[in-house]
Amino acid sequence: MSNKMMLGIISFAAALTLAACGGENTNETTQNETTQEETNEITDHNMDNTGTNDNEAKEGMDHSNMNHSGSGEVPEGLQVAENPTFPVGSNAIIQSDHMPGMKGAEATIVGAYDTTVYTVSYTPTTGGAPVTNHKWVIHEELADAGEAPLEPGTEVTINADHMEGMQGATATIDSAEETTVYMVNFTSTTGEKVTNHKWVTEGELSAK
Incomplete structure (x- = not known):
């Protein structure tokens, strides 16, 4: 086999290897993008139109500032x-x-x-x-x-x-x-x- 033919085979094999690597990188990038999109979608589902998480206390439902205990006094006339x-x-x-x-x-x-x-x-x-x-x-x-x-x-x-x-x-x-x-x-x-x-x-x- 001539040197030219041998060099051609080696070049062809190298090209195939690079193409395969490029394909793997592309697939990996696409997979990462898909995962990120899914994460964003999940996050968006937990938010209302104002950007507030649904798990946060709703307006009017927060009794954290309620005076739980009282003096025992009642209004006049009760x-x-x-x-x-x-x-x-x-x-x-x-x-x-x-x-x-x-x-x-x-x-x-x-x-x-x-x-x-x-x-x-x-x-x-x-x-x-x-x-x-x-x-x-x-x-x-x-x-x-x-x-x-x-x-x-x-x-x-x-x-x-x-x-x-x-x-x-x-x-x-x-x-x-x-x-x-x-x-x-x-x-x-x-x-x-x-x-x-x-x-x-x-x-x-x-x-x-």
């Missing part, structure tokens, strides 16, 4: 319940989740009152995002409220400080219910001791 389902001194299980660790906690009843209870929406006087469907504000905690019950859509001024920025805020009534409300002591399932918590409705308690 009617003590004569024959409540859960008498003062009895125990009950909380079925509501107004705050982390509340649902499932055992509560001791320290007060029972007959009133109209409202869910309200308002913008805190301290600024920040609006609070929607806050549970609960009772009729006696509204300034110059007049006769109960108030209709949904009624604007009122809150005279309670369950949460930071609530006192003096202008609120809109979302719903109204005539029921018995309870002030309770409990230790949350996360270990926090809460005293004189306002309010839990009768429907949010179950027998121990």
